[in-house]
Amino acid sequence: MNLLIVGSVAVDSIETPFGRADNVLGGSATYASIAASYFASPGIVGVVGDDFARKHINLLKKRGVDLKGLQIESGGKTFHWSGYYEGDMNQAHSRSTCLNVFESFHPRLPERYRRAPFVLLGNIHPALQLEVLGQMTSPRLILCDTMNLWIKTEPKLLEQVFRRVDVVCINDGEAGQFCGTSSLPQAADHLLRLGPRRVIIKRGSHGVSIFGRRSFFSLPAVPLPKVKDPTGAGDSFAGGFIGRMARSRTINENAFRRGLAAGTVMASFCVEDFSCRKTAGLTSKKINDRAAALKESVRLPAVDLI
Amino acid sequence: MNLLIVGSVAVDSIETPFGRADNVLGGSATYASIAASYFASPGIVGVVGDDFARKHINLLKKRGVDLKGLQIESGGKTFHWSGYYEGDMNQAHSRSTCLNVFESFHPRLPERYRRAPFVLLGNIHPALQLEVLGQMTSPRLILCDTMNLWIKTEPKLLEQVFRRVDVVCINDGEAGQFCGTSSLPQAADHLLRLGPRRVIIKRGSHGVSIFGRRSFFSLPAVPLPKVKDPTGAGDSFAGGFIGRMARSRTINENAFRRGLAAGTVMASFCVEDFSCRKTAGLTSKKINDRAAALKESVRLPAVDLI
Numbered sequence: 001m002n003l004l005i006v007g008s009v010a011v012d013s014i015e016t017p018f019g020r021a022d023n024v025l026g027g028s029a030t031y032a033s034i035a036a037s038y039f040a041s042p043g044i045v046g047v048v049g050d051d052f053a054r055k056h057i058n059l060l061k062k063r064g065v066d067l068k069g070l071q072i073e074s075g076g077k078t079f080h081w082s083g084y085y086e087g088d089m090n091q092a093h094s095r096s097t098c099l100n101v102f103e104s105f106h107p108r109l110p111e112r113y114r115r116a117p118f119v120l121l122g123n124i125h126p127a128l129q130l131e132v133l134g135q136m137t138s139p140r141l142i143l144c145d146t147m148n149l150w151i152k153t154e155p156k157l158l159e160q161v162f163r164r165v166d167v168v169c170i171n172d173g174e175a176g177q178f179c180g181t182s183s184l185p186q187a188a189d190h191l192l193r194l195g196p197r198r199v200i201i202k203r204g205s206h207g208v209s210i211f212g213r214r215s216f217f218s219l220p221a222v223p224l225p226k227v228k229d230p231t232g233a234g235d236s237f238a239g240g241f242i243g244r245m246a247r248s249r250t251i252n253e254n255a256f257r258r259g260l261a262a263g264t265v266m267a268s269f270c271v272e273d274f275s276c277r278k279t280a281g282l283t284s285k286k287i288n289d290r291a292a293a294l295k296e297s298v299r300l301p302a303v304d305l306i
Numbered sequence: 307m308n309l310l311i312v313g314s315v316a317v318d319s320i321e322t323p324f325g326r327a328d329n330v331l332g333g334s335a336t337y338a339s340i341a342a343s344y345f346a347s348p349g350i351v352g353v354v355g356d357d358f359a360r361k362h363i364n365l366l367k368k369r370g371v372d373l374k375g376l377q378i379e380s381g382g383k384t385f386h387w388s389g390y391y392e393g394d395m396n397q398a399h400s401r402s403t404c405l406n407v408f409e410s411f412h413p414r415l416p417e418r419y420r421r422a423p424f425v426l427l428g429n430i431h432p433a434l435q436l437e438v439l440g441q442m443t444s445p446r447l448i449l450c451d452t453m454n455l456w457i458k459t460e461p462k463l464l465e466q467v468f469r470r471v472d473v474v475c476i477n478d479g480e481a482g483q484f485c486g487t488s489s490l491p492q493a494a495d496h497l498l499r500l501g502p503r504r505v506i507i508k509r510g511s512h513g514v515s516i517f518g519r520r521s522f523f524s525l526p527a528v529p530l531p532k533v534k535d536p537t538g539a540g541d542s543f544a545g546g547f548i549g550r551m552a553r554s555r556t557i558n559e560n561a562f563r564r565g566l567a568a569g570t571v572m573a574s575f576c577v578e579d580f581s582c583r584k585t586a587g588l589t590s591k592k593i594n595d596r597a598a599a600l601k602e603s604v605r606l607p608a609v610d611l612i
Contacts, residue, residue: 038612088488182394184511185529205490206512209526216603220515220524223491244611254607262611284612291609297522298604301560303597305550305568306344306590 001043001066003246005033005239006107006132007122007145008079009046009070011056013095014274015084018228024275025056026081028122028145031235034276035266036120036243037063038287043113045069045132047105049076059280068110076101089230090204109135118246120238121165123147126157133164141251143167143242145234151178162194167256169238171202184209198256200241202234210260217257222268222294229274233267236279240266265290307349307372309552310419311339311545312438313428313451314385314408315352315376317362319401320580321390324534330581331362332387334428334451337541340582341572342426342549343369344593349419351375351438353411355382365586374416382407395536396510415441424552426544427471429453432463439470447557449473449548451540457484468500473562475544477508490515504562506547508540516566523563528574528600535580539573542585546572571596 007029013022033042043066050072060067079102082095107128114137121129121144129144136142142165150158151174158178162168168191172184179187184201188211191199199211205227207220244262248255265287269278313335319328339348349372356378366373385408388401413434420443427435427450435450442448448471456464457480464484468474474497478490485493490507494517497505505517511533513526550568554561571593575584 183531183533185531188529189531203512206509207524207526209529211529216529217605218513218526218603219606220513220526223494223515223517223522225489225491225495227489257606258609258611261606261609265611287612288610291611295606295609297524298606299523300525300563300567300601300604303564303567303601304594305564305571305597306593 001041001112002116003036003040003042003118003120003242004045004109004113004116004136005029005036005042005120005122006045006129007032007120007124007235008102009044009048009052010079010081010102011052012080012231012275013082014229014231016089016229017086018226019274021229021274025059026231026275027079028124028235030060031232031270031276031279032120032122032239033060033065034063034279035236035239035270037065038282038284039240039243039262040118040246042066042239042243043069043116045107045109045113047071047073047101049078049101050074052078059276063280069108069113071108073101085230089227092231107132107135117141118242119143120242121145121161122235122238126150126154126161129161130157130164141166141242141245143169143238145169145238146174148174148177159194162191162196165196167198167200168196169200169202169241171204171234175201185211200260202237208237208260208264210256212253215253217260219260219264219294220297222264222290224268224272227271230271232276233271236270237263237267240264261291261294264294307347307418308422309342309346309348309424309426309548310351310415310422311335311342311348311426311428312351312413312435313338313426313430313541315350315354315358316385316387316408317358318386318537318581319388320535320537322395322535323392324532325580327535327580331365332537332581333385334430334541336366337538337576337582337585338426338428338545339366339371340369340585341542341545341576343371344588344590345546345549345568346424346552348372348545348549349375349422351413351415351419353377353379353407355384355407356380358384365582369586375414375419377414379407391536395533398537413438413441423447424548425449426548427451427467428541428544432456432460432467435467436463436470447472447548447551449475449544451475451544452480454480454483465500468497468502471502473504473506474502475506475508475547477510477540481507491517506566508543514543514566514570516562518559521559523566525566525570525600526603528570528596530574530578533577536577538582539577542576543569543573546570567597567600570600
């Protein structure tokens with residue numbers, strides 16, 4: 001276990017123009033840990049009820065995800081989200097969000113989780129993200145994700161989180177919302193001034209960029225003829241990114257770039273099917289082949305233009 | 307003269323959150339030819355009235371733009387556009403569009419223009435674009451641009467244009483509108499089936515992608531802390547692209563990629579100031595330096611991820 005992932009573990013019912021899937025495995029920690037499992041040894045901190053299906057546990061175990069930190073509340077019901085997508089599927093519409101056992105969740109880290117060198121603070125209440133940080137003894141790299149809800153309701157707490165992490169991962173709309181600007185370079189600059197080494201701005205089907213104080217790197221999304229279900233794409237990105245970081249001997253610009261590629265590749269697999277169906281059954285070859293195609297898609301030959 | 311550019315030559319009055327500029331040089335052929343002039347020898351086909359200021363003529367001449375094909379209607383008034391941008395400046399709002407001499411414009415190509423190997427059909431009525439094609443004797447590469455108006459009012463004529471050009475240049479919203487899909491890979495596939503070798507899809511501040519039947523390449527926009535006026539960005543892109551193509555001995559994938567870089571660089575300079583103020587006064591060094599920064603921003607190290 002070299003990567004701690006905290007976030008939601010859920011059961012989802014999802015409808016898209018390409019079909020539906022009921023009571024399937026979901027949640028930010030789930031998507032992220034499965035994506036990360038190809039690169040690192042992740043352990044989850046989260047909570048489910050005792051209604052959580054055995055097959056879900058088995059799938060996570062099969063991917064080598066450490067479940068010591070997954071609290072199982074007896075008599076409780078697992079977080080359930082039901083939602084749908086229309087048209088270009090750029091936005092999720094919620095039908096119902098039953099937090100259930102997640103409502104009173106407080107992350108309790110098993111002893112050896114506290115020494116994990118890599119940490120992904122998935123999208124949960126920033127107060128809980130801070131609780132996790134308070135329990136870590138010697139992290140090498142901390143990545144945090146968030147969402148529009150916390151930017152609106154808990155901007156001060158969220159700022160505290162941003163001040164304490166190494167990498168902030170946020171989408172373009174959220175970055176604009178938090179920083180009060182529609183300019184991504186300005187938003188990135190604002191966030192970098194809070195202290196993180198890098199700011200990752202996700203732009204959905206337009207790709208992703210990573211900003212440092214003196215660096216900028218960008219990747220397109222993998223062009224997919226058919227996107228079936230966008231749920232979990234951001235979490236799979238974050239999991240792939242931090243998982244790949246955990247494989248790097250040195251944490252430098254090249255490592256961040258490889259991390260961005262790993263995240264992009266894992267997000268592209270995620271959206272090709274419902275839930276974790278695609279990401280749970282990959283091989284090293286499939287992942288490396290797609291990474292090679294991604295690399296070719298940004299290969300710019302020598303560029304003295306004039 | 308190795309590059310024919312047909313389009314509008316105009317006088318603009320523009321207001322953005324960062325200032326205003328009245329009666330400045332504008333028009334698609336203007337922006338495109340200035341951008342192209344750093345890479346090729348462009349000649350313009352367009353029309354102005356005899357009110358068109360001498361300083362505008364001089365600026366184009368200074369950039370080496372051949373004006374043999376610029377018709378000057380005596381007693382006529384030049385095309386004038388007045389508009390403004392708000393907020394994130396993603397959309398231009400027109401205050402007035404006075405076509406004036408442009409309303410009855412028909413492109414008449416001087417003899418030597420007909421033999422130009424490279425052609426940019428700027429955004430004008432597709433019937434006029436076809437008139438130009440009918441006058442060309444032996445083009446090596448034809449690029450066409452268009453806009454939402456023609457997609458809505460002249461889809462059949464526009465399709466005829468797409469069938470006869472080598473490269474279609476279109477923005478993401480327009481591609482979706484023409485092809486009836488929100489998926490860019492699907493839209494690109496639809497357009498490629500009409501016959502062009504490549505389809506360029508512009509995504510504004512998200513960058514640009516070029517699709518071939520078996521190729522895909524993408525570049526981010528240059529991250530700029532301050533965008534002053536987005537007018538002419540698309541035209542400067544098209545001009546930079548086709549200008550750089552005209553420098554390539556062989557028209558292959560690498561040439562297209564360099565063209566995309568040149569277009570991206572020229573568009574980034576364009577938006578840094580009103581009108582052609584920035585693009586008219588560049589140097590090879592400034593252009594090459596920005597191209598080098600762009601290349602670095604997509605440099606992905608070896609990517610066997612696992």
